[in-house]
Amino acid sequence: MQIALLGGTGDIGEGLALRLAYDTNHDVIVGSRDAEKAETKAEEYETELSSRGLDVPVGAAANPAAAADAKVVVCSVPAYHLADTIESVADRLADDAILVSPAVGMKRDEDGVHYNQPGAGSVTQLAAAAAPDGVAVVGAFHNLAAGKLANLDADLDWNVPVVGDDADAKTVVMDVTAGITGLEPLDAGGLANAAEIESVTPLLINLAANNDRLHDLGVRFD
Amino acid sequence: MQIALLGGTGDIGEGLALRLAYDTNHDVIVGSRDAEKAETKAEEYETELSSRGLDVPVGAAANPAAAADAKVVVCSVPAYHLADTIESVADRLADDAILVSPAVGMKRDEDGVHYNQPGAGSVTQLAAAAAPDGVAVVGAFHNLAAGKLANLDADLDWNVPVVGDDADAKTVVMDVTAGITGLEPLDAGGLANAAEIESVTPLLINLAANNDRLHDLGVRFD
Numbered sequence: 128m129q130i131a132l133l134g135g136t137g138d139i140g141e142g143l144a145l146r147l148a149y150d151t152n153h154d155v156i157v158g159s160r161d162a163e164k165a166e167t168k169a170e171e172y173e174t175e176l177s178s179r180g181l182d183v184p185v186g187a188a189a190n191p192a193a194a195a196d197a198k199v200v201v202c203s204v205p206a207y208h209l210a211d212t213i214e215s216v217a218d219r220l221a222d223d224a225i226l227v228s229p230a231v232g233m234k235r236d237e238d239g240v241h242y243n244q245p246g247a248g249s250v251t252q253l254a255a256a257a258a259p260d261g262v263a264v265v266g267a268f269h270n271l272a273a274g275k276l277a278n279l280d281a282d283l284d285w286n287v288p289v290v291g292d293d294a295d296a297k298t299v300v301m302d303v304t305a306g307i308t309g310l311e312p313l314d315a316g317g318l319a320n321a322a323e324i325e326s327v328t329p330l331l332i333n334l335a336a337n338n339d340r341l342h343d344l345g346v347r348f349d
Numbered sequence: 350m351q352i353a354l355l356g357g358t359g360d361i362g363e364g365l366a367l368r369l370a371y372d373t374n375h376d377v378i379v380g381s382r383d384a385e386k387a388e389t390k391a392e393e394y395e396t397e398l399s400s401r402g403l404d405v406p407v408g409a410a411a412n413p414a415a416a417a418d419a420k421v422v423v424c425s426v427p428a429y430h431l432a433d434t435i436e437s438v439a440d441r442l443a444d445d446a447i448l449v450s451p452a453v454g455m456k457r458d459e460d461g462v463h464y465n466q467p468g469a470g471s472v473t474q475l476a477a478a479a480a481p482d483g484v485a486v487v488g489a490f491h492n493l494a495a496g497k498l499a500n501l502d503a504d505l506d507w508n509v510p511v512v513g514d515d516a517d518a519k520t521v522v523m524d525v526t527a528g529i530t531g532l533e534p535l536d537a538g539g540l541a542n543a544a545e546i547e548s549v550t551p552l553l554i555n556l557a558a559n560n561d562r563l564h565d566l567g568v569r570f571d
Contacts, residue, residue, distance in 0.1 A: 238541035242548070284571060288556060314559040315552065319460035323555065326464070326548035330537065333545065334510060334570055337536040347569045348556055349506060 130303065131197035133158040133190045133204060133212055136168040139229055139268060140203035142276025143307075144172050148183055149279055151306040156186030158193030160215075165189065179279065195219040199227060199303060201268070206232040206243075206250045210257040217259045225296045228254035229268035231328040239336060240329040244322055251290060251321035263296035265289060266321045267304060267312070270328055275343035283309025285345030288324045290315045313348065352525065353419035355380040355412045355426060355434055358390040361451055361490060362425035364498025366394050370405055371501055373528040378408030380415030382437075387411065401501060417441040421449060421525060423490070428454040428465075428472045435479040442484055447518045450476035451490035453550040461558060462551040466544055473512060473543035485518035487511060488543045489526060489534070492550055497565035505531025507567030510546045512537045535570065 130147060132140045135157035148155045157172070159165035169187035176183060186193070194200045194216035204212045209230050220226075228251045232243040247253045251266030258264050267289045275281045287304045289312050291297035301312035315324055331344040352369055354362045357379035370377045379394070381387035391409035398405060408415070416422045416438035426434045431452050442448075450473045454465040469475045473488030480486050489511045497503045509526045511534050513519035523534035537546055553566040 236541070238539040239537075241542070242545055288552065313556050313563070315461075316555045316559045317460040319458070320463070320552070320555045323464055323548045323552035326545045327552070330510065330542075330545035330549070331570060333538045333542045334535050337538045341535070341570065344570045347571060348553060348563065348566045349569060 128199065129154045129156065129197045130199045130201065131156045131158050131193040132201045133193060133216065134208070135159065135203060136164050138203065138273045139271060139276065140201070141168070142271065142273055143201060143203060143268065144185060145175060145277055145279055146307045148172065148176055148185055149179070149181060150308045153303065154186065156188060156193045156197065158188060158190040160190060162187070162189040165193070175279070191216045191219045196221060197224060199225050199299065201227040201229065202254060203229055206230040209250060209254055213254060213257040220259060220262055222261065224262055225299055226254060226258050226262055226264045227268070227300055228264060228266050231269050231325040233329050239333040242326040242329050248319065249321035249325050251325065252318055255318055263291065263293035264318065265291035265296050265300040266318060266324065267300050269324050270331060270346050272331070272343035272345055283345070284347065285310055286347050287312045288315035289313065290318050290321045290324065292317045350421065351376045351378065351419045352421045352423065353378045353380055353415040354423050355415060355438065356430070357381065357425060358386050360425065360495045361493060361498065362423070363390070364493065364495055365423060365425060365490065366407060367397060367499055367501055368529045370394065370398055370407055371401070371403060372530045375525065375528070376408065378410060378415045378419065380410060380412040382412060384409070384411040387415070397501070413438045413441045418443060419446060421447050421521065423449040423451065424476060425451055428452040431472060431476055432479040435476060439481045442481060444483065446484055447521055448476060448480050448484055448486045449490070449522055450486060450488050453491050453547040455551050461555040464548040464551050470541065471543035471547050473547065474540055477540055485513065485515035486540065487513035487518050487522040488540060488546065489522050491546050492553060492568050494553070494565035494567055505567070506569065507532055508569050509534045510537035511535065512540050512543045512546065514539050
């Protein structure tokens with residue numbers, strides 16, 4: 128399956144690109160607003176994978192070209208770029224494309240980091256509002272620590288709550304998630320349940336900030 | 350240490366009473382609006398503990414009498430009873446009493462259960478607003494599955510994020526928490542960080558509702 132990672136040059140996109148290329152047989156294409164930057168990072172990822180004995184191509188393109196023909200399009204961009212990014216690729220998306228939103232809105236004050244809930248209810252629902260009619264939107268990958276995800280030496284043991292109103296699309300994204308070693312997807316229901324998932328991310332940051340021994344946190348539900 | 354469990358006759362209070370009596374040397378007193386109900390439940394708890402070879406007294410009283418002289422007063426009542434309950438015990442609290450708030454406000458719609466954020470920011474902050482001046486308020490025990498907590502045959506393996514603006518009071522509550530086998534307290538910062546903890550509870554319910562194999566969920570941060 129072809130998987131595009133819009134904003135795949137940084138943060139959570141880098142980790143997803145490396146893990147998907149390393150752990151699965153999906154074709155990964157890195158998107159960026161700047162095609163040259165996408166190309167540079169994709170070459171870095173190929174070098175990293177090659178150093179571990181895996182010679183696979185990692186595609187690269189400007190976001191709209193990366194999104195074209197991909198079955199799964201992960202919008203791994205900051206929340207404030209999400210709507211723009213979706214609009215920029217809207218007319219290139221395949222009819223059966225699935226948009227995946229991992230973004231979380233946060234604000235910081237003297238106490239710590241807080242969930243910055245948008246009027247739509249959640250950032251995932253903002254993505255759904257920005258998506259073209261008929262394109263399924265699924266929320267996933269909100270609670271992953273980017274640095275640990277991108278370090279292929281690190282063993283993961285995290286749950287990934289997944290939300291979506293299209294059951295088939297949600298199943299596709301859960302299957303993609305399960306392909307990454309150490310990630311276990313969990314069905315969290317419809318898009319309206321996204322806010323509680325997104326809220327976990329600032330909690331993870333606050334816990335790491337207040338406990339010396341904790342860093343790069345993810346979550347498990349047991 | 351004397352620990353009062355206001356509303357200790359049901360839900361999370363029952364589990365905390367049983368676990369504290371079973372796992373620690375603290376003196377546990379069950380409070381209720383109805384002293385007779387408190388007495389009945391305390392006897393049930395004593396019988397349950399006795400069946401496991403532990404003959405310890407579990408105290409019982411109406412909430413105000415239960416709160417008097419307790420060092421830690423856990424307000425294990427529903428969110429909509431929280432302010433009333435605190436007001437009912439306010440003039441009986443010891444000067445160095447610590448109020449602990451485990452309550453979460455939730456609302457249900459066709460999609461699932463959602464966090465019902467109060468104007469104060471969180472239910473824990475509502476408790477702080479209702480508390481008498483000088484009484485420290487700590488948020489803890491928000492994300493525990495009541496049924497599993499109250500089943501002493503069940504092994505727990507959960508984290509307990511704890512918030513508070515009074516560092517000493519927070520340490521006391523974290524130490525009490527660590528006394529319960531299978532609970533590991535984590536410092537989540539100040540009271541202003543409570544909403545993200547409370548939001549985990551509806552997420553746990555949504556995950557259990559959407560995954561057949563999951564029930565009685567708590568959370569771990571790794």
